[in-house]
Amino acid sequence: MAQSTPSQQLLEKIVSLAKRRGFVFQSSEIYGGLNGCWDYGPLGVEMLRNLKEAWWRAMTKRGDIEGLDASILMHPRVWEASGHVQNFSDPMVDCRECKSRYRVDHLFAEMSEKKLKGIINTLYSALEAWEKGTISSLQEDDPFSLLPDYEVNPYFVSIVVIKNALDGGLKIDDDLRDQLAANFFIAQPDLFTRVVESGLIACPNCGRTKTLTAPRNFNLMFETYIGPVKDAANAIYLRPETAQGIFVNFLNVMQSSRQKVPFGICQIGKSFRNEINTKNFLFRTREFEQMEMQFFCKAGSDDSYFEQWRETRWNWWRSLGMPENKLRFRPHEKLAHYAKAAGDIEFEFPFGFGEIEGIHNRTDFDLTRHQEFSGKSLQVHDEETKEKYTPYVVETAAGASRGFMAFLCNGYEEETVNGEQRVVLRLHPFLAPVKVAVLPLVNKDGMPELAQKLEHDLRQSMKSFYDDSGAVGRRYRRMDEIGTPFAVTIDSDTLQDHTVTIRERDSMQQVRVAMGQVKQYLSERILM
Numbered sequence: 001m002a003q004s005t006p007s008q009q010l011l012e013k014i015v016s017l018a019k020r021r022g023f024v025f026q027s028s029e030i031y032g033g034l035n036g037c038w039d040y041g042p043l044g045v046e047m048l049r050n051l052k053e054a055w056w057r058a059m060t061k062r063g064d065i066e067g068l069d070a071s072i073l074m075h076p077r078v079w080e081a082s083g084h085v086q087n088f089s090d091p092m093v094d095c096r097e098c099k100s101r102y103r104v105d106h107l108f109a110e111m112s113e114k115k116l117k118g119i120i121n122t123l124y125s126a127l128e129a130w131e132k133g134t135i136s137s138l139q140e141d142d143p144f145s146l147l148p149d150y151e152v153n154p155y156f157v158s159i160v161v162i163k164n165a166l167d168g169g170l171k172i173d174d175d176l177r178d179q180l181a182a183n184f185f186i187a188q189p190d191l192f193t194r195v196v197e198s199g200l201i202a203c204p205n206c207g208r209t210k211t212l213t214a215p216r217n218f219n220l221m222f223e224t225y226i227g228p229v230k231d232a233a234n235a236i237y238l239r240p241e242t243a244q245g246i247f248v249n250f251l252n253v254m255q256s257s258r259q260k261v262p263f264g265i266c267q268i269g270k271s272f273r274n275e276i277n278t279k280n281f282l283f284r285t286r287e288f289e290q291m292e293m294q295f296f297c298k299a300g301s302d303d304s305y306f307e308q309w310r311e312t313r314w315n316w317w318r319s320l321g322m323p324e325n326k327l328r329f330r331p332h333e334k335l336a337h338y339a340k341a342a343g344d345i346e347f348e349f350p351f352g353f354g355e356i357e358g359i360h361n362r363t364d365f366d367l368t369r370h371q372e373f374s375g376k377s378l379q380v381h382d383e384e385t386k387e388k389y390t391p392y393v394v395e396t397a398a399g400a401s402r403g404f405m406a407f408l409c410n411g412y413e414e415e416t417v418n419g420e421q422r423v424v425l426r427l428h429p430f431l432a433p434v435k436v437a438v439l440p441l442v443n444k445d446g447m448p449e450l451a452q453k454l455e456h457d458l459r460q461s462m463k464s465f466y467d468d469s470g471a472v473g474r475r476y477r478r479m480d481e482i483g484t485p486f487a488v489t490i491d492s493d494t495l496q497d498h499t500v501t502i503r504e505r506d507s508m509q510q511v512r513v514a515m516g517q518v519k520q521y522l523s524e525r526i527l528m
């Protein structure tokens, strides 16, 4: 069996800690699990709620953003208007022999460098032969006899560029793999078929060649039926994004809250996508939570709002402890047909950088489409010009579950302190599932009673935990591992002077605080 890499081992450790300490469990584990679905345990649910709360407060405390909680099931026409019925699909190929199914881009993402080079070289040779006129003499069924059809295809220029660059020492990276998949094989399924038929691409599962079908689009929306009759007329979808609930409620929210453009609507909720490849723990799942905000503004002000939101959202992740060097903003090179500008805030997961939030200038596309499909006007009145217009939208779309995973990965650290190993989860105190542990130094002399009373008092305002089992050092370690930022210890001095020791998780420094001041001391350091 292949050895796992250090980054895979790190991810395995995080997944294992998440299960052992009750952050995240596999869904339906006793039945063997359900792929792409996860359950949040006692600590996980606290942390996820804290993350969502931090986002909700940041959005709604501004005064120009209203909240919403739209239903998951929506009128099927919503998804026609949004373009999801037609376009929300991934190109897939199936193995006719072993029945495995792959996303075309993943096929190329995971292909060995040698095989990729083989394909590029073959395409290049075929192109060369065609240029020299020799290919026209090949048989009809020759895999590359199709090439002349692509005479005007600009991507064939890039095959020459890629080939030369590879010969000059260029490394095959993720971007190049994406480019090959998208430009050559997704855009030209018949070329993909020719390459498969020539035996250059094998099924990654069974290893057979010439068994993969041509790419076909597979819609990622989960379909179900509303009411008792299961027929096409009753087909309905589980929402693949929360954004559409906001668009269709734009007028309702604006009128009921008496907001005026520019203003935003925000929502947190579950979304569902029948993702084909669900690896990497919570990163890409079939059921997940999103935190989305649509900011409605007048055309002309959209560029400036895009920049403002890009900065605001970046600062939000930073304010919760994400270090600058683990984040990057990646502008989209290829824009969706409706987008004027778009980019992702990415976090460096153990497996590499991955999107945690998208910022998009969606223009007036969505509101215009919903007007067309519903027949209802979604225009607003411009008080200056006295004219009506359809607002533009700048969207911030963050993943709550993906963000949760990013914070777990960012916080996880193993270190040696005084010759002893400790695992510490360096979570921002606001995100930490348990804020404070209360520990009697020893189980006698009235210390447990005092500690229990203090823990009971603290519990009314923050998540606290009483622990009296084992040596105090071990108790600290158990709390470090789940990210508890503070531990309060009741010792013999407490009995004399009513002060306690408060130990901080990261620095492990201890201060003495009067018992009556503990709640205030902690609250000041936990609240955002």
Ligand code: GAP
Residues within 6 Å of the ligand: 240, 241, 242, 243, 273, 275, 282, 283, 284, 285, 286, 287, 288, 289, 290, 292, 355, 356, 357, 358, 395, 397, 398, 399, 400, 401, 402, 403
């Ligand atoms: N309304 C726009 C929209 O949904 P998106 O980039 O598809 O945009 C936004 O999704 C965020 O939702 C992503 O940045 C990611 O954090 C999260 N997300 C998307 N698909 C996901 C999945 N399958 N599993 C977990 N999180 C996902």
